[in-house]
Amino acid sequence: MDFIWLIPLIPGIGAALNGLVGVRSFSKRTAGLVATGAMAAAFLLSVVAFVQLLGSAERYHKVTVASWIPPIPLETANGIGSFEVPWAFTLDPLSGMMLLVVTGIGLLIHIYSIGYIDHEPRGGVARFFCYLNLFCFFMLILVLGSSFLVMFVGWEGVGLCSYLLIGYWYKKKSASDAGKKAFIVNRIGDWGFILGIFLVFFTFGTLDFREVAVAAAALPVETAAVGFGVISLICLLLFIGATGKSAQIPLYVWLPDAMEGPTPVSALIHAATMVTAGVYMVCRNAVLFTHAPMVMEVVAAIGVVTALMAATIGLVQTDIKRVLAYSTVSQLGYMFLATGVGAFAAAAFHLMTHAFFKALLFLGSGSVIHAMNEEQDMRRMGGLRRHMPLTFATMCIGAVAIAGIPPLSGFFSKDEILYRTFLHSPLLWGLGAVTAAMTAFYMFRLIYMTFFGEYRGPAPDAEGHGDGHGHAWHGPHESPRLMTWPLVALAVGAVFAGFVGVPAALGGSNMIEHFLEPSFTVPGAAHAAEAAHHYEVEWALMAFSVLLAAGGILFAYRNYVQRPEAADELATRLAGTHRLLTNKYYVDELYDATVVSGSMSSARGLWRFDGGVVDGAVNGTGWATRASAMISHVLDKYVVDGLVNLVGWICREGSYGFRRAQTGLIQNYAFATLVGVFAFVTWFLVGR
């Protein structure tokens, strides 16, 4: 397993090749092949590493590639500590699972991208693949990093790539604006994350995840009775970071806008991998979080409210990708709900299954958009199942999976979360269950609006209806095989991925939970007592949530297939609610009115302050420095030179012969030396 450092490096090399050479000289095909080849190699290595991990007894492998930041003494809570960060990677069950998700799904999306991005000019293709590889490079560093700081390198790197890829079509103002929005909103979260890292070092004197976990495990759990201590503060700060990266309230607003990027990017970065980094980070620090139960409550509450709120917005969106975006926000909320109730394994499990079906749904929507000639509005689609059967079939699988119909993957992970939530708090469970019903509804609304009913889109246009690429559009068509093949592969995953976590109540053994367990505890910790099994409760909950999902699907069927006008009637009847939802609760407007305009006006204020006071002060300091330089110059010229000239005058009179060789300055210099010597001698004689 010592080779795991190669796994991030290979996509890194791919990015360098495409970025440095490819943009100028690679053909589209070469650019795609280089990037995809790099991902394939990374995937193969990941599989090998994972198999070796399964075979090893310890299930924890740390590889220090190089030392990075040398020991620098820094103040910590326990006196001066040594701030030292090695460039180290860790392979354990959690990072191993993420490794497979990132490289596996990443590989499929790279393959898909070859077909998807084909319309772009040559250099643009290489640029796209460069960013995509670079993203994987940073994502793998994030996943494998064995300390907060190494993870932070990846964390910031994926943020950068996200910004670059959202704004890939940078000439389009909405795209570049969305890129900036994502970057700035993430920066707010990073503020919390960085402060959290500082506090971790200050408290524990190390940044290594394992060492921090061991140190934290020895501290008391900060329950309400103990009070809100330093671990709680650390966890809260870290969670602020997670809300930025994983699009949770209040920082979720960037993710829907991020859909301006190319669809494979949405699938890879804004559904399957990067946005789950926050969940991953929380899981990575499970020991810390379990010592901060009050923050856990906050996490759970934020998670469930985000899930519910995003789901309600998703009910009325008409842009196919925005539906999926809100769905992603909602599902991420689920994952945080799981971490908040202490079900870290369930969160990671849902992270994995979600990666499959959400990547599938995004890629499917990309295929639809491709077929519809860049049309994203579902009101202008319809009846596409006849034109693109494969896309239809795979997307249906994705929708069933996310709706939570057994035995597809979403069912297992979602029910695990709901069950654990129910044990923790029936109220949170209730909100989660409502969300599940809504999820089923809006997903099937998407399927029905897109694939069923009559075709409502633009007529196929023989006269080269401007699609911007100079060739005529012949109506909706199935996408090329390079794009459908990954859909099939992901669909297989969406169907079967859940079987690694079949709960005991259904006769399984919940393999994944036992597998991941070591990542959430410290070595040598006693196994958490198995929660008493309430199979009856679990069965009842399962049955109930399946009923809810089926209800949601049926409701969608009635409104969008049986009586398509019913949806509009409903919208008119609930006009107020509908307006509130289509406007996404006016959160963007609220932020614009408060935070954005507030920062803008304070920026203007600061600008004036800067112009008046700071510049004045700076100029004043500059003036003072110049003045003192001038004074020392004057001093040098008149006082020192005067004295020297006096001495020099005596010497000069006496040594006329040397006069031409000596400028007088040399004496000056020598005199200064002597002054120095005598100053020290005087000081030694008098001063001590």
Place this chain on the structure above:
Amino acid sequence: MEALGYSAADFYYLLPELILTGGALLVLLVNIIVPRRGDLLFGISLGTLVVSGLVLASFAGVDTTVSRGLLAIDGFALFFKAIFLVSAALTLLMSAPYLRVEGVPAAEYYFLILCAALGMMFMASGVDLITLFIGLETMAIAFYVLAGYLKPSHKSNEAAVKYFLLGAFSLGILLYGMSLLYGVTGTTRLDGIAEALAGQDRSLLLAAALILLAAGMGFKIAAVPFHMWAPDVYEGAPTPVTAFLSVGSKAASFAMLLRIFVEGMGALTPDWQVIFAFLAVVTMTVGNIAAITQSNMKRMLAYSSIAHAGYILIGVVAATERGVVAALVYLWVYLFMQLGAFAVVTMLRRHDVVGDELKDMSGLFARAPAAAVAMLLFMLSLGGIPPTAGFMGKVWVFGAAIDQGFIWLAVVGVINSAISLYYYLRVVVFMFFKEEAAGSEIAMGPAMVTTLTVAVVGTILFGIYPQLLFEQAQAVAGSLGASVTSAALQ
């Protein structure tokens, strides 16, 4: 030979020095046989440095003394010798095109550069006052001649005479200090001195020796108030010589200073700490403030170099292993950024332009973007902006000072860094935002490209991956002898 106390091992461990000597003589010889073949002489000189460096590299891990204990072959010496050889090689690289433009003979020039490097090597190895002094003289005499190498130039002549006279003066002071020290301890060997001082009361004679030695070394590292020669000499000397003077000579003098004070006079640490702390503050402050009003690049870099000696002195003041490590790291870092800056100034010397005024930097970005970006990097590094190596150097130096309780010293250092940004960034303003200066095209030959590349790589690499350098320095600082540890214990 055996009878004289020399063995084969002595000659083996002196091979790098012997190779330099041979190479230097070969340059003169070849020049007589095939005259006016500057490229050939350049090749021989560079080859000599490379071969010497390779032999030197094979001594890694050796810790012994040769020549009857007069020369130490240890990690500390090796570390410094590597600095000298690299800076000499980079100097040669930037000299080749410069000599062509100036139209001066190459042979004696290369010979003198190699001789100066040879002297430096002995300054790093010497563990005996006389040996150290001879190394210093070898280096200094070569530099006296090199400073005046541009015979038609009044400035160059003036520089040589000034350097020579003041150099002789300061060497006198240094020798006086050495003789007093000999008088007190009865030996010129550093280990003997350390032993003798360990049990001795602090007499006035000893204080005088200490002060005179500090003043003599202060002249060599150009510490205020012993710095006055530096601006004039730096400005007048041929630019590559200035570069070598400000990097190689300074590093060698620091090596000698560390040997004498840390290894030889470790028992007097509290006394010389005070002297060097004072020197550090004055040196940084005067160097930086004086640099602000300079309009000549070489003069400005001279004052900047004075200020940097002040920063390095902070590391010496800290006097612990950490402090020595900081000083060693800083010298390497300083090598890359300072030589790089001088290389850019050298490049601006064309047949019709002297090119060493600040205004000659105007619009450099438009004319030679790569050089301008490199210069930007060097200026940022000299100013101590992350992620350049200069930043890391300062972090360590100030960190070492704080570690030893010299917080006020670190504060003065940081204030000085802030002041220094003014004149470093002024260069950037000229390069990027001013109209192009007059003069013919700027040619960047392969030698210059190599110099700049090495300097840029060094400046960036040690900025983002400081561990490389740090580990080496740490391994080396220990070989300065037990005195370091004992100083740390006080």
